[in-house]
Amino acid sequence: MMGIKGKIRKISGPVVVAEDVSGLEMHELVMVGKDELIGEVVRVEGNSATIQVYEDTVGLKPGEKVLGSGMPLAVELGPGLLMGIFDGIQRPLEVIQQLTGDFIKRGIKTPALPRERQWHFVPRLKKGDMVSGGEVMGTVEETPIFEHRCLIPPNVNGKVEFIAKEGDYTVEDTVCRVSGEKGKIELKMYHKWPVREPRPYVERLEPSEPLITGQRIIDTFFPVAKGGAVAIPGGFGTGKTITSHQLAAWSDAEVIVYIGCGERGNEMTEVLLTFPEWKDPKSGRPLMERTVLIANTSNMPVSAREASVYTGITIAEYFRDMGYNVAIMADSTSRWAEALREISGRLEEMPAEEGYPSYLSSRLGEFYERAGRVKTMGGGVGSVTLIGAVSPPGGDFSEPVTVHTKRFVRCFWALDSALASMRHYPAINWLTSYSEYTDYVESWWNRLTENRWRSQRLKAMEILKREDELKEVIRLVGSEALPESEKLVLETARLLREGFLQQNAYDPIDTYSSPEKQFVLLDAILNFHDAASAAISKGVPASKLVAMPQLAELAKLRMSIDNERINEIQKFSQAISAEIKNLTEVKF
């Protein structure tokens, strides 16, 4: 299909207009100029086409050639994705370093998956089997914790004529041959899939299980279901990136895809250096062994930034189709939107709000809809949970990207610069955040907590809300004027904030809280509140209760007691209740 050949007419930044290219398709991959820079068709008009180029266009001249590839921008899906770090159009950065040194030069062509490396393939099919797209041909142990299931490409079906014996093969070796309506098709361990086309599945399923992240405010207050979509908006310095890193590190998904989209180079370096050291809480293996990194840092070409989120989500869908739960973090979707804006400006399109193109909202919608829990074509169940960071200018949540994103996500973790400046981390605001997945995951939590999760959670939220109202009152009349029961509310709210909502990502114990520990901690704080309320109704002054020395310790249990010893938290809680009872029996 190689063929359509034309010439450059005009160059403006990353946008190139080609002429004499009638027949080029929308979103077709093209090679531009004598260095064959990679680009994608974004507009077709008569016999000319507009191309966004994924590399720096310095020195390109009108008249240089433009070559069509006959296929859309696609990614390679097969063994060798995990532990890799790729650029926005899936070129491995490690290989680029070997080819061009420490700085990225242009016109590099290198396959995404290693061609030399051999994988130990174990067939799952027999000769004569009838197969259809999405079924598992065989498996490869890609990393010690991950079984890579090599899939029949979604658009292939027929009868197996040949399947390779168990043994070591490269991704270029034919491991299966299927004969069907389209004739005989040779299959390798990898196949290609266009990034802008969602991979097919049988049907969508309702989310039912929470994605456990080990982060208390998320799991307990604003849970996300496996297959859900979440936005994390926050101004600079509010901890978006640390939150994304924490989620990538501790989420109980089998595969993590992390897209660094237009962010700092050193942040990707931090992930590259820390993830091989951090251990997965379940398997004890390095987190890197289940992670794919996509890096288009802020100084890399802007149009590849636009492509990077699609590259990432397609890879995530591929792992989903193997029947795994996948979590994908895109940090930051605002940079992607800005890339859209920049290209749109160069195309001289009519802008909508703040210069963003009018299709911003539909692009965001299409992207977030690629999250979901599905029945796969292979018959299993898999999910993609999408967590998108948003960087609103000036921390203003009324800007277009945040506003439109809110329409397509059902969970919203609002990072708050006021909390961040108090060094309250994670700086997720409990009053403005929400999750519509609470109802879906309730039964999961109820099984764990003897049906008490919902009521305890609501009670804690109630106290925090009340604290916020009381703060207004205090500003007017001072805290001494409050009734005793409300002084207690303030104290319990403080315990909730300091002993539960705050979580230290750098503390070895606190960084990950198991669901059991989360609930026991919450219970301990609320038990104190109940016992103390009872005492107050019997006439014990709140100041007596607030002065209890154990409270300081209660606020630190999150760091002092690890996930294995949560019964000590329960014991501590009982001791506090007993102590309060003692106070009640003293006569005033």
Next chain:
Amino acid sequence: MAVKMEFRGVTKISGPLVFVEGVSEVGYNELVEIRTGDGEVRRGRVLEVSKGMAVVEVFEGTTGLSTTDTSIKFLGKPLMIPVSDDMLGRVFNGTGEPIDGGPTPFTEDYRDVNGLPMNPYSRDYPNEFIQTGISAIDGMDTLVRGQKLPLFSGSGLPHNLIATQVARQATIPGEETSFAVIFVAMGIKHDEAAFFKRSFEESGALKNSSLFLNLADDPPVERLVTPRCALTLAEYLAFEKDMHVLVILTDMTNYAEALRETSAAREEVPSRKGYPGYMYSDFASIYERAGRIKGKKGSITQMPVLTMPNDDITHPIPDLTGYITEGQIVIDRDLHRRGVYPPINILPSLSRLMKDGIGKGKTREDHGPVASQLYSAYARSQELRQLSAIIGEEGLTEKDRAYLRFGDAFEQRFLSQKFDENRSLEVTLSLAWEMLSLLPESELTRISDRFVKQYYRPK
């Protein structure tokens, strides 16, 4: 290289832009020489090119150009500058030509000023402490080698003094090598530039520095290439000559204004406050040139200075900068009014890489907890100061009054220091403990008992 044709078809001049027709063989972003009617030669670059037509941005401005007798020569290469370590100790204009009357520096290599993006896989994580001798920075918002840490300032505040103090005093304790300083002036005033030059000369730092000066009355378009020329030299020195380079860029606000001006002349769709939509990427192509590379000895540390228009931290210039840089040091008008130098407000300031550059083996084991305790105590003292303004100091408890005393002492003794006072980290930390000793011991909740036992000395 083949001799390039000269073209005469200038059809339109608008702001800094010249539109040329009838051209051929012109590449995007290549360098251009413009010859005016009276023989003066200016330089520019191609911003947009289509068949037979090119848009050229003229660095020196278009004053005096006409459509009739201007000729244009396309040089077939992007803007390159010569680089060598001979360039230290010299003063250049905004496009890298010497203006100190000295000889042309010896050239070791020619480099494209736009540079290339550093491969994230090749980066090494910055984690070496830089001692600036300023307590507010070393103690609270530590600078790390390879970091980009901007000063967010306002008009009339002493950011230039602070920047020169950092340039003069920055060292790595225990290492012989000092920093090579590259100082980049963008649109600053003549007397400011003179101040910098003088203070570099007086301290003897000039021999290890290069100054790139684009002043307020120099053409704004030139301002867009000034930081790129300087950073090209910085990359050469850091990654070819194993030097540790500190780059001071002042003032990024003027740079952004120049960017807006050219964008408007090109009739581009503006985003916030008229700045172009690609300002984030453009800033990143400057700031991301800081860093370290695995296996290389040198490093580039950046300290950009920007003046926040109307002291507004949410303005696009500081806002986009904050999203790219690794923290910020905020200079505060109120502290300045009260005579505190350096008037660094530690509360909105942040160094994202601090955690990796301090602690045992790097600075001192108690550094992290002490900084955290100072931060929270100072935040508390500021709250109480507001409260006492309403209800009076008598309404406060004894503990609260201790916090007020702490707050005052912190500003007057810990933050305040002289322009030429170079404090070692030991001095900074012992001052920090003196401040903390003004508080009751029970308030030191963020510091473990063994440090309290070792350093806490209440009067």
